Each structure stands twice: as structure tokens, then as C-alpha cells.
Amino acid sequence: MQHSRRVAVIGAGAGGLVSARELSREGHHVVVFERNTQIGGTWVYSPEIESDPLGIDPNRTRIHSSLYKSLRTNLPRELMGVRDYPFVPREGEDRDPRRFPCHREVLKYLEDFANEFGIRKLVRFRTEVVFAGLEKLGKWRVEFRCENGDFDYDIFDAVVVCVGNFSEPHVAEIPGIDGWPGEQVHSHNYRDAEPFRGKVVVLIGYSFSGMDISEELNGVAKEIHIACRSAKTELLGTQSIISNASFHPMIKSVCEDGTVVFQDGCVISADVILHCTGYKYHFPFLETNGIVTVDDNRVGPLYQHVFPPALAPGLSFIGLPFKAVPLPIFELQSNWIAGVLSKRIALPSKEEMLADVKAFYEDLEVLGKPKHRTHELGDDMPVYCNWLATTCGCPAFEEWRKQMYIAIGIYKMANLKTYRDDWQDDKLFCQAYEEFSKYTYK
Template sequence: MLTPLNCQPSPQLSTMPNSQSQLASRHVAVIGAGAGGIVVARELSREGHRVVVFERNSQIGGTWVYSPEIESDPLGVNPDRTRIHSSLYKSLRTNLPRELMGVRDYPFVPREGEDRDPRRFPGHREVLKYLEDFANEFGICELVRFRTEVVFVGLELGKWRIRFRCENGAVDEETFDAVVVCVGNFSLPRVAEIPGIDEWPGEQMHSHNYRSPEPFRGKVVVVIGYSSSGTDISQELIGVAKEIHIAWKSAKTELLDTQSSINSVSLHPMIESVHKDGRVVFQDGCIVSVDVILHCTGYKYDYPFLETNGIVTVNENRVGPLYKHVFPPALAPGLSFVGLPFKAVPLPLFELQGNWVAGVLSNRIALPSKEEMLADVRAFYAALEASGKPKHLTHELGDSLVCFMLCYMPE
């Protein structure tokens, strides 16, 4: 099993002597008031830091705030399109039981009320209500500056300068000791590269802009990708779309040989090419006339506000170099990222990462030297390359999750 971290307890993460004279209180900016941002804000506040959370929308919740609206470019590639932050579709339910979705001292238990969802795998509205309950319980909203968009973050004279646009359009700035980036990674679509797509006459959409199956009624649809959103959306389209063709990269090629069609759903390897007469050619030789290509192909990490003079980059969807997916060695501990890993259990992960960041900033937890952190990152990248794992999956945890989370727990 490939693990992105050393599974042995790390001595550099052990707690320092708990002397009040050694502890520090920092002025810390948290960017984003989604699930990650509000959990991190609580951890920082508990540690004694002075926290400001910047949130461009009018409420907490981030991607869990459902909007029926979609962007002006359904594919999500036009830089001038109208932007919708949330990627939720109307029927979305969690694919994790609620027992795994809460923080340790504030579990996600069923609550009474006419508009509450007591199911073990609740819908997205119930998750948002849990986040609102959490924020109210711990006074997080008092720390949040709503309708305030961060437009620049940079290090100047040892302080982090943040420039932000207020609701009235005015631009202001403030300095902080540290910045924690919690903007999430489910709003900027990645799309598949398809030969001939510029001349193909059909519609294209990314799952970011999918809300319900009705617009696909009677159409022949190709769904690219068969992870969480691809699976959910394909199932919703059954009985609505005329045909559903699923194309995905999978080691389970035997499925392609034994299951050719189930309820008008056909399974294929990836698309080989598309043509101006509307045909789509799959790598298995199958040719289909298609109305819509729906990209369920994930998202890009994007930090247009962050200026680090090239120290932190996004290369083939790898944000780096980052020690344990959190700290850039050259800028630690003043800059950190929470919530990058995917195929993870989100809120417990945010809590552990946030506790680590808070402890490092207060001097309760020691980081290794910048040289040691960078060496650790390079060894991690080398292990990924040796395993054949592509760069764009650098932050995928998968079955390494338990090991990863244990590494954040101080001794």
C-alpha cells in the first residue's frame, strides 16, 4: 500500500513542553468559511490565536450551499463566465455515514425538526445545517467577514499582507502573522482532452453545473468518469436519457467484456475521437451518435489570489512543495493549506490538520527544519513516481487515509 506519509509517529509532531512562556498568540487569516475554514477557525481560536475568516459569500458552508443556478459556460472553461461556487446537484446525499462526518467533540447526530434529515446518509441540506449548528455552537460567525473577497495574499517584510474587496466594492488590506488557505477544491472544473472536440456539434457540461436529470431527457449522453459524481449522475439519468454511455479509465476491464448494456447504460474505455457529424468513437471501436458529453472529471486546485514568487505552484494539479500536504517548507509556518487531500473523511481531516496548524503557530508543536521538510516532500514525490501514480493524484489519499490521519496526532 502506497502511503503519502511516514506511518510511524513523527518526532517532529510531538508536543513541546507545555509552558505558557513558550506559547504564542498569532493574528491569523483563514481564507474561506466552508467546512474546512470554520473547523480550522475553531481550532485556531481554541489555541488562543486571533482569527479573521474571509468569506466572499453571504453565509458559511462553502460548497455545501446549494444553488439551482449554473454558470454561463456549462463546461466551466470560459474565464469570463459567471461563477457559481457550489457543485452540488439537487439530489446529492453523502457517501459517508454521518458517524464519520462530524468532528470529535461535536458529532453529526440526527436532530429533531420538520426540516431535518435523520438518515444515516443524509442529503446535502442536512450537512449544511450541521455546519451552521457547529458555527453557532462555537461562535464562528463572529469571526467571519462575509461578502469579502480576498484578491491578494503575499509576504511583505515578514508579515502576510491580504488585500480584499468589500461588499461595497471598496478594496482594503490588512496584515497578519499567518494565513491558512481553506478555499476548497470543488469549483474549478477539469475537463477531458478529446481529439476533434472543437468541431464536435453537441453539448458539453461539467458535473459542476449538473443539477438534475431533466435537461437530458430523451438525449444520448456520454458520461466521462465513474467516480462519485459519475456514478450518481449516471444512475439519475437512467429512465430519463435515451442512452447513457459511460467512459472511464478502470483496471476492471473485465466489466467491459461482460456488461455491454444495462438499462440503456453502456460501458466503454475512454473516448478516442469525436467528429463534426456528432459521432463519438470509443477506444473499444464502438461508434455512437451523441447529444451531450458530461465531464465528471474532477476539479483543479486554484489560488489566483496567492503570490509566493514561485515558491508554491500548481503543476498538473499538484500543489507543492507541501510538507504533509499542509506546509510549504520555505514559508512555514506562516502559510498553510487545509483540505487539499481527496478521497478522505473531510471534517475529521480538517480538524486534525487545523489542530496541527494551530499548535505549530503557538509553538506547542515543532516542525522539522525547512531542509528536512523539503527532503520529506522530495522522498514522497519520488515514491509516487516509482509507484506509477500520476502527478495529478498527488493529493489522493484513498486507502492511506488512516495512516495519514494518525500522522497528525501528537504523541
């Protein structure tokens, strides 16, 4: 017999919306808490930036979204949607039919998804969760600030954390930075290239945002110096698509005269350091008495990136894995959580889950993978998705998805400037749309 639970979902971004649907389908009573005025989370673009462009002042004005104005997806839309509601081109005003659409199209997809499955009625807008902690008898107390500024609370059987991972900047540690006279900005507060016109910019990091932003700065900034880990430097220097960019190893130090010294001894005078250095997991509202911690960006201990063994199934997390395809993972993780809460799916014992986590951490050490990359999937994403699918009794991760994920990764690195507009693989796309034809949602 399945059990219906009362579940708090924190956040109405992509993870929260998908979680709300899966939990509701399982028969649970769901309340979604969203501090902003609309759904979409990080996909809601704002031209505003925070009062501290570096994003480290705890008293700064906060902007949730990290989108820059020109952002387009770095994955094809066919990969991005949930299984039974594909992210296909749709007709309508201001729709973007491109295979790699702009951020506004992703938000429209999420709005379509919420409307299709009746999720909006589950969301309490302008309601910020300020505390979530375990009460007696396994219940969870969730305290929140209401739209009128008053505080209130509610009691739930379970809490699902879906607050995303793109709002609390991680900043590089640079010796001498306190005396450096130049400007510092985190990519969280980058919107367009114009503020950097005519300036010498040192950009730290060359992952997805670093690639996009450095290309935008090309022809606007006077010079672009890209600092990235030494293993990438030589290769990127020969493959650079940016005419006035130089690649360097990481910064060794900065000086009061405005110079920046790189680890290879190169010295340049710079106006701006732009940190494209990613984000930190941040759950200021969550109280677990030290059971769940964030240590060097490892959230743990978590069984399969979702359940803390000592608090399962009452507490769970959606969307921690990165270098992955978000929504399909959200869907599988949410289905697993919903099934566990209803007792359709059994979790291993606490001891077995802790042993699994311990073995996972040991494997990371053997592979030489640092702690801050604990939740990175990358090439392991299909294996993780298939594990979730098997556990949930869902169809396996389709072969075309796996092949498309691999193929675009390879093509992207060889064609950084043009991959969004010239990548074609008719066989894979035909397989995708053949799969999509099984579903009735248009």
C-alpha cells in the same frame, strides 16, 4: 510559552470553520474571509448554473457550489463529523435523520457547529480575497474586495487557505472537440436529469459524481455511454446497475458529424458529453513568487499536504487530500497548524521538510501513481490521520472509524444502487455512539 498570532483564514466552508475553531482554541486572533453571504462553502446548494456549462470560460458567471439537487453523502454521517461534535441525527424542522443524509443536512450541521463554537462573529461575509502575499518581516498582506465594492487590505502573521476543491472544473482533453456540434457540460453545472431527457449522453468518469449522475439519468436519457479508464471497463460492464448504460474505454476522438469514437473502436452518435472529471486546485489570489505551484493538480512542494517548507508556518493549506473523510482531517490539520503557530509543536527544519517531500514524490513514482493523484489518500487515510494525531498529541484515529471507512468502501462497490439505505453494521455503529457519548454537545 505559547504565542498568539493574527491569522487570516480564507473561506468559510467546512475547512475554514474547523480551522477557525482550532486556531481560536489555541489562542490565536482569527479573521475568516468569505466572499458569499453565508457559511458552508460548497455545501450551499444553488439551482443556478454558470454561463459556461463546461466551466472553462474565464469570464463566465461563477457559482461556487457543485451540488446537484438530489445529492446525498457517500459516507455515513457517523464518520463525517469532528471528534467532539459528532454528526448525529438532530430533531427539528427539515432535518434529515438518515445515515447518508442529503446535502441540506450537512449544511445544517455546519451551521450548528458554527453556532456552538461562536465562529460566525469571526467571519467577514461578502468579502472576497483578491491577493495574499508575503510582506516584509514575515508578515502577510491580504487584500480584499468589500461588500460595497471598495478594496482594502489587512496584515496578518499567517494565512490558512481553505477555499475547497470543488469549484474549478477539470475538463477532459478530446481530439476534435472544437468541431464537434454537440453540447458539453461539466458535472459542476449538473443539477438534475431533466435537461438530458431523451438525449444520448456520453458521461466521462465513473467516480462518485459519475456513479450518482449516471443512475439519475437512467430512464431519462435515451442512452447512456460511460467512458472510464480501461482498467475499470470490463468489471463495471458486468456489474452495471444501469439498465440502458454501456461502458467504454476513454474517448479517442469526436467528429463533426456528431459521432464519438472510443478507444476500442466503438462509434456512437451523441447529443451531450458530460464531464464528471473532477476539479483543479485553484488559488488565483495567492502570490508566492513561484515557491508554491500547481502542476498537473499537484500543489507543491508541501510537507504532509499542509506546509510549504520555504514559507512555513506563515502559509498553510487545509483540505487538499481527497478520497478521504473531510472534517476529521480538517480538524487534525488545523490542530497541527494552530500548534505550530503557537510554538506548541515544532516543525522540522526547512531542509528536512523538503527531503520528506522529495522522498514522498519518489515513492509515488515507484508506485506508478500519477502526479494528479498526489493528494489522493484512499486506503492511506488512517495512516495519515494517525501521523497527524501523533504529531499533535491528539488521540489516535479510532479503530471503529478505520473499520467503518473500509467496510463502507467495500459494500458500496457491491451495492452501488442501494448502499445508502440498506447498509447496516450494528457493531461498528454501537462503537461510534459509545464514543460520541463522551461529549456533551447535543
